[in-house]
Amino acid sequence: MGLERFCSVDSSDPFWDWNSTWNTSNPDLTLCFQNTVLVWVPCFYLWMCAPIYLLYLHSHDRGYICMSHLSKAKTVVGFLLWVVCWSDVFYSFWERNHSSSQTAPVHLVSPTLLGLTMLLATFIIQHERIKGVQSCGVLLIFWLVALLCATVSFRSKILQALNEPETVCIWKYTTFYIYYAFLLVALVLSCLTDQPPLFSQAVKELNPCPEPGASFLSRITFWWITGMMMVGYRRPLEEKDLWSLNADDCSHRVVPQLVHRWNSECQKVKSRTEQQMVYSPKRAPHGENREGQPVEESEILLLKSPRKIKEPSLLWALCLTFGPYFLISCLYKIIQDILMFVGPEILSVRVRERRRHVRKTKWKLQVLQNKFLLFVCNALLKLVYYFFSYYCILSILARVGRQYKKALVISNAARRTSTVGEIVNLMSVDAQRFMDLVTYINMVWSAPLQVVLALYFLWQNLGPSVLAGVAVMVLMVPINAVIAMKTKTYQVAQMKSKDSRIKLMNEMLNGIKVLKLYAWELAFKEKVSEIRESELRVLKKTAYLGAMSTFTWVCAPFLVALSTFAVYVLIDDQNVLDAQKAFVSLALFNILRFPLNMLPMVISSIVQVSVSLKRLRVFLSHEELQEDSVEHKTMAGSPHSISIVDGIFRWSRAESPTLKRLNVCIPEGSLVAVVGHVGSGKSSLLSALLGEMDKVEGSVVVKGSVAYVPQQAWIQNSTLKENIMFGQKRREDWYNHVVEVCALQPDLEILPAGDETEIGEKGVNLSGGQKQRVSLARAVYCDRAVYLLDDPLSAVDAHVGKHIFDYVIGPRGILRDKTRVLVTHGLSFLPQTDLILVMVDGEITEVGSYQELMVQEGAFAEFLRTYATVDQTEDGAPDLLVRFNGYCFRNGVYETVEMSSEPALIQSKTTFDVCLGSLSSSGPAVKTESQKPHKTDDARELNKKTKNPEMGKLTEADKASTGRVKLSVFWAYLKAIGVLLSCISLLLFLTHHLVSLFSNYWLSLWTDDLVVNGTQPYRLRRLAVYGGFGLTQGVAVFGYSLSMSIGGIMASRYLHQSLLYDVLRSPMSFFEKTPSGNLVNRFAKEMDTIDSVIPSIIKMFMGSLFNVLGSCVIILFATPLVAIIIPFLGLLYFFVQRFYVATSRQLKRLESVSRSPIYTHFNETLLGTSVIRAFGEQERFIHESDQRVDHNQKAYYPSIVANRWLAIRLEFVGNCIVSFAALFAVIARDSLSPGIMGLSISYALQLTASLTWLVRMSSDVETNIIAVEKVKEYSSTGKEAEWQHESPSVPPGWPTQGCIDIRGFGLRYRHDLDLAIRNITIAINGGEKVGIVGRTGAGKSSLTLGLFRIIEAAEGHIFIDGVDIAKLGLHELRSRITIIPQDPVLFSGSLRMNLDPFDSYSDEEIWRALEFSHLKNFVSSLTNKLSHECSEGGENLSVGQRQLLCLARALLRKTKVLVLDEATAAVDMETDNLIQSTIRSQFDDCTVLTIAHRLNTIMDYTRVLVLDKGEMAEFDSPSNLIALKGAFYKMAKDAGLV
Secondary structure (H helix, E strand, O other): OHHHHHHOOOOOOOOOOHHHHOOOOOOOOOHHHHHOHHHHHHHHHHHHHHHHHHHHHHHOOOOOOOOOHHHHHHHHHHHHHHHHHHHHHHHHHHHHHHOOOOOOOHHHHHHHHHHHHHHHHHHHHHHHHHOOOOOOHHHHHHHHHHHHHHHHHHHHHHHHHHHOHHHOOHHHHHHHHHHHHHHHHHHHHHHOOOOOOOOOHHHHOOOOOOOOOOOHHHHHOOHHHHHHHHHHHHOOOOHHHOOOOOHHHOHHHHHHHHHHHHHHHHHHHHHHHHHOEEEOOEEEEEEEOOOOOEEEEOOOEEEOOOOOOOOOOHHHHHHHHHHHHHHHHHHHHHHHHHHHOHHHHHHHHHHHHHHHOOOOOHHHHHHHHOOHHHHHHHHHHHHHHHHHHHHHHHHHHHHHHHHHHHHHHEOHHHHHHOOHHHHHHHHHHHHHHHHHHHHHOOHHHHHHHHHHHHHHHHHHHHHHHHHHHHHHHHHHHHHHHHHHHHHHHHHHHHHHHHHHHHHHHHHHHHOHHHHHHHOOHHHHHHHHHHHHHHHHHHHHHHHHHHHHHHHHHHHHHHHHHHHHHHHHHHHOOOOOOOHHHHHHHHHHHHHHHHHHHHHHHHHHHHHHHHHHHHHHHHHHOOOEOOOOOOEOOOOOOOOEEEEEEEEEEEOOOOOOOOEEEEEEEEEOOOEEEEEEOOOOOHHHHHHHHHOOOEEEEEEEEEOOOEEEEOOOOOOOOOEHHHHHHOOOOOOHHHHHHHHHHOOOHHHHHHOOOHHHOEOOHHHOOOOHHHHHHHHHHHHHHHOOOEEEEEOOOOOOOHHHHHHHHHHHHOOOOOOOOOEEEEEOOOHHHHHHOOEEEEEEOOEEEEEEOHHHHHHHOOHHHHHHHHHOOOOOOOOOOOOOEEEEOOEEEEOOEEEEOOHHHHHHHHHHOOOOOOOOOOOOOOOOOOOOOOOOOOOOHHHHHHHHHHOOHHHHOOOOOOOOOOOOOOHHHHHHHHHHHOHHHHHHHHHHHHHHHHHHHHHHHHHHHHHOOOOEOOEOOOHHHHHHHHHHHHHHHHHHHHHHHHHHHHHHHHHHHHHHHHHHHHHHOOOHHHHHHOOHHHHHHHHHHHHHHHHHHHHHHHHHHHHHHHHHHHHHHHHHHHOHHHHHOHHHHHHHHHHHHHHHHHHHHHHHHHHHHHHHHHHHHHHHHHHOHHHHHHHOOHHHHHHHHHHHHHHHHHHHHHHHHHHHHHHHHHHHHHHHHHHHHHHHHHHOOOOOOHHHHHHHHHHHHHHHHHHHHHHHHHHHHHHHOHHHHHHHHHHHOOOOOOOOOOOOOOOOOOOOOOOEEEEEEEEOOOOOOOOOEEEEEEEEOOOOEEEEEOOOOOOHHHHHHHHOOOOOOOEEEEEEOOEEHHHOOHHHHHOOEEEEOOOOOOOOEEHHHHHOOOOOOOHHHHHHHHHHOOOHHHHHHOOOHHHOEEOHHHOOOOHHHHHHHHHHHHHHHOOOEEEEEOOOOOOOHHHHHHHHHHHHHHOOOOEEEEEOOOHHHOOOOOEEEEEEOOEEEEEEOHHHHHHHOOHHHHHHHHOOOO
C-alpha cells in the first residue's frame, strides 16, 4: 500500500486497476503508474548506463568536435527540459504553501529526478562532443523511451481534458505539453549526426566510409550504405566506388591483437613444457677437447613423465581476441529467440476465440493482429546480432595476416611439410570455411534453446504426448553424430587431396615452360586428374552422407508432429485434435524446423572448421628459424667482418649436418671466393651466414647489414626500377650509376618502356642473364656492408661477366670497400680475390689466397692446372678512365669527380664505352673509330621520354565482369550437371512440396471433423493418410538431395577438366600476362565454391522457392482478400531483391578479383623468403600483404552490410504480409472454419522467414555462380596450335638426319612489339655442333623458342629434315627434339617421375642415363634411390644437381636434335667438362645447338652463330671467326681464350 500513499495523500489513486486497463473498451493506465513507473524508467536507464558509457568515452577519445549549431541546439533543448522539470518542482512547493490540501510526495520526487536526469543528459551531450562522438545510441534510446512513456501520459491527459475538464491543472498541463514537445525535438536532434572531429582520419581519405559519421539510427538500419546501393543499381560498381576501410577494421589494427594472443598462448605452453624438464649436468666419460680437458655435456634433459605435450590453442586465442563481440551478439540472439514464440501464442488466442465465437473488444483484436512493434523489435535485434557477427569475420583478416607473417619466419624443414599448395589453401579455402561458420555460430547454443522453448510450449498444448516427438529427435542425434564423424574423416582426406592438387598445379604453373618444351602437358594433366578423382570420390561419399543428413533433418519436424499427434489421439479417445491444438503445435513444429535444419549444417560447418583450425594451428606452430643463429653485433676492435667458430649446420633437425667443423674469419672489406664441386655445400655456407640453416653448434657473427644475390635470381612482378630499388629511397645518380655498372643500360634500351617496363612473375620476360644482373643491381643499390653472392656470374655471358667483375665485384669495383663472399665456378677471377675457401662435402678443406693455395700444391692447385686457362693480360695497357654521373673509373679504380672538372678530364683522357651497346666492347677496352659514341645523360633522358610506359605493361589484372550473370553461365552449369538429372531433381522437389501442402491441408480437414460423444470418429483413417504423406515426403527429400549432390559432383568434374585443359592449351604469352595468383585462385577458391557451395545453395534456393509459393497458395485459398495485397508486396519484394542483387553481385566480383593479388603476392613471397629476410625487408612485405588484404576487405565488408540492409527491409515486407493475412482472417472470421484459419495463419507466420531466405538464396546463387563464370573465362582465350594431328604428319622415326634449315625467320613476343629476331637464314647439316653466342638479350633463347614453337614465327620458316615444323602438331614436334633449358625445373615427386613422367623407359635405361650424366653415385647413395622424393621445385637438390638431372632427361630421350640453353651455367668447371664430354660421346651423331656463356665449351664446335640485336652478325667455324677479328674474336679475347 506504500505506493498509493506515495502517489496521493489519501490513497485514492491506486497503482494498478484491472478494470480501467484490461476489462474495458477504452483502456488507460492509472495516474500513480504514470507518475512513477513511466517517469522513472527512462531516468533509471540513463543513470545505469551513464557510468559505463563515460568510462568508455574516457578510453576511446576520437578527437575534439567544434561547437556546431547541432550541438548548441542539443544543449539548449537539454537545458530547457531541465528548466521545465524544475518549474514543476517549484510549482509543487508553491502549491504546498498556498493550498490547504497537501501535495503528494510523487509530485516532488518525480520532477526532481527527471530534472537531474536532464542535466545528466546535457552533460553527456557536451562530453561526447569533447571526446569526438558524432552520434550516440545511449541518448537516442533514452529520448525514445522517455517519449514513449510520455506518449501514454499524453493520451491520458487529452482523454482527461475531454471527459473531466474540471480536474485539469492548467500549469501542469502546459508544462507537460512543452516537455513533450521538447522531448520530440531532442529525439529528432539525436537522430542527426555532428561534424567529424578535428584531424579525423576520415577527412584525409579520398573516399571515406560513411559509417563512422552516420547517425545511430542510420547505423542500426544500415541506411548509410544506401548511397552505394543506389550507385550499384544505376551502373555496375567499380573499384573507385568502394569506400576505404574504417581504421579499426584495418589489418594493422586487427592482426597485432591476434598475434599478441597467439604468442602468449605459445609462451604458456612453452613454460609448461619447460617445467616438466629437469636439467642435469653430466661429465662425458670419454670426450676430451683439444687441450685434453674433459668436455662437459652441459644440459641433458630428463622428462619427468612421458605425458603428451599440450599444443597451443588457436581457438582460445581467437576467442580472447574476438570473444566480447561474440558475447554481445549472443545477448541479442537470446532475446530474439524468445520473441519468436509470441507468434504461435497469438495464433492460439485467435483460433480459440474463433472456436468459441467470442466477440473480443475491438482494441484487443487490433493488438493481436498488429504485431508490428514486436516484429520491429525482432528485426532490430537481428540486426545488432549480425552486426556483431561481422566483428568475428574480422578474425579471418587477422588470420591471413598472421599466416603471412608466419610464412616469412618458417624454417626450411617446416617449409617442406607445408607446401605452397597447402599454404594457399589455408588462406583461401580454410579462411572461407571460418567465414561461413561465423554467420551461424550462435546456432550452436541458440538451436538447442529454441528446441527447449518449443517443447515447453508444446507440452503446454498437448501434454505428455510431446515426449513421443522428443524420442524421435533424440533418435536423430546419434545418427547425425555418426554422419558428422564420418564427414570429418572425409573432410580431412579431401583437404589432403586438395592440398596436393593445388601444390602440383602451382608447380606446373611455375614450370609451365618446361612442360611445353618437353611436351609433358598430358602426363601432368593425368597426374592432376588422378588427384582430382580421389578428391571427387571423397566428395561423393560426403554427398551420400549429406543426403542422409538432409533426409533425417527435413523429415524430423514432420516425424515429430506425426508421432506426437498419433500418441495424443491414440492414448485417449477423449483427446480431440482441434484447430487450436493442431495449428499452434504446427506453428511450433515449424519453429522447430529451422534449428533442426540448421544444426546439421552448423555441425558439419564446425567439423570443417575444426579441421581447418587444426591445419592452421599446425602451420602456425611450425618450427621457426633460430633468431639468434647469426649475431649482428659489432665486434669491438675486431678486424673481421664475418666469423664462424666451430660451426655445425643442418637443414632440419631430422637430417644429419650438411656443414661440419667450420672455422672461418673474413677480414673487413675483403673479397672471398668459395669454390668446390656441385653439392659440396657452397650455397649452404651462404645460407648459414644468413641464418637460414639450423645451427647445431658454434657461433656465427656478421658485422653490419647484409645483401644477398641468390643463385637463381628472385624477381618480383613489378617494374624493373622497383625490382632494383627494392623499397629503398630513390637516389637518381646512384641508381643510374648502378644500372650502368651492372651492364643493364643496353637492356633498358631494348625493353619497351625502359626501366618502367613491368617484369612478369619470376621474371618471365627477362633472359637468365638479365634476371641475374637485376638481382645483382638490387644488392648493389641497397648499399650494405656485407655482400653474399651465390654464383651471380654463371648466368651471364663471358664478356658481361668480366665487365661485372671488373666494375662491381672485383678489387677495383664499386663494392671494393665492402666485404664480399662470392661463390663462383669462374676460375679466371680467382687470382684477383683476397681469400679462397675450398669446400668438399660440407667442410672447408683449404683456406688461403690464390698464391698460397698454388704453393700448397693441394687438391685446389691440381684442379686448377687441369681446367684453368688463366687470362693473358697485355702489358702496357693505356690509362683507363670511364665517366659515370659524377663518378669516374681511373685505371680500374672508382673516384668521385667534381662536375666542373669533367670537360677537362674528358678532353685529356681517352674515354671508354662501357655501355655494352654493341657486342664488341665489354670491359675496359679502347674505343675505336668504328664504335658508337658513348651515350650521354641527355641521351638517356631522351630515351626514357620516348618510351611509352603503357608499352611496358605485361600482366593483366583480374577484371571483374559487370551486369547480370549471363543465362549462358547457368546453362553451362546445367549442362555440366546433365539436363536429365536436373529435370529429375526438379520433379522430386515439386513432389516433396506438393505432398507437404496436402498433408497440412489434410490436417486442417481433420481438425474440422465433428466431435461425436467427445471423440472424432475418423481419426485413425486421418492419421494413416497423414503418415502416408509423410513417408512420400521422406522419399522425395532423399531423392532430390542425392540427385542434386551427384549432379554437383558431375558438374565439378566436368568444369575442372575443361579448366585444366584450357589452361594447359594456352600459349606461353598467356602465362606471362596472367598472374599465377589468378590461376591458383581459379583452381583453389572458385573450384571449392563449385564443389561444395553451389549444390547446397541451389538446393536451399529451390526449397525456399517452393515454400514461398506453397505459403502464398494456402493464404490465398483461405483468405482470397489477400489477393489485393500480394501483387503489390510481391512487386516490392522483387524490386528490393533486384536492387540488392545488382550491388551484391558486383561486390562479390570485385572481392573475388581483389583476392587474386593476395595469392600472387603470397606465392611470390614464399619463393623469395630468403632474399626478403637477408635484406631485412620483412616489415615492408608484411605491410604490402596487409594492404592487399585490406583492399580485398573494402569489397567484402560492404557485401556483408548489404546483406543486413536487405534483411531488415525483407523483415518489414514479410511482416506486412503476416499482418494483412491476420487482418483479413479477422475480417472474414465468420466465414472461415477454425481449421482453415489456423492453416492460413500458421503458413503466414513462416512466410517471412521463407521469403527472406528465398531472397538471400537467390542472390547467393547469382553471386556464387560467378565461380562458374570465372572458370569458364579461360575457354575463350587464345590457344596454341593443335597438340596432335588426326593422322600423323611425320613418320615414326623422324627426324632421322637432324638437318635444320632456317629461312628468313623472325618472331615477336607480342603482336604490338617489334620483331625480337629477324632475317635469320642458316642451314645446319645433320650431326653438326653449332654454338650460339651473343650478349644478353641478343635473341639466343628466342631462336630456340621459335624452334620449339613456344612462340610462333612472324615470318619465314624452319625445316627439320625437309619437314616444315609449322605444319606439325606441337607434341609431334616437341617430343622429337630435346632441350636442356636454362633454368633447371624439377617437380615434387620421385626422381623417376622427374626423368620419365610417362613411364616409357625401363629402370636400366634410367640408370644408364644417370651414369652418363654423372649422377649415378649420388642417386645410389640416396636411401630410396630412384624413388627419392624431390621437394617442391627440387629444393632439396643443389642447382648443379638439378641441371645434371635435366641432362639425364635429354640422354633418356636421345633425339636427333638437342638444344642446350646455357645448360652448364650453374656447374663447376670439372662437371662442365664431364657434361661436354658426355654430349660429345652420347650425341655424336646428333645435331647439337648450344647457347653458351663459357666460350671454351664451344671452341671445338663445327660452327658458331653470333647474334646481335636479334640479327645474325657472324656464322662460321670458330677458327675462321677468330681469324676475322670480329665480334666473336673480341668475346674470345675477353674470356681469355685468344
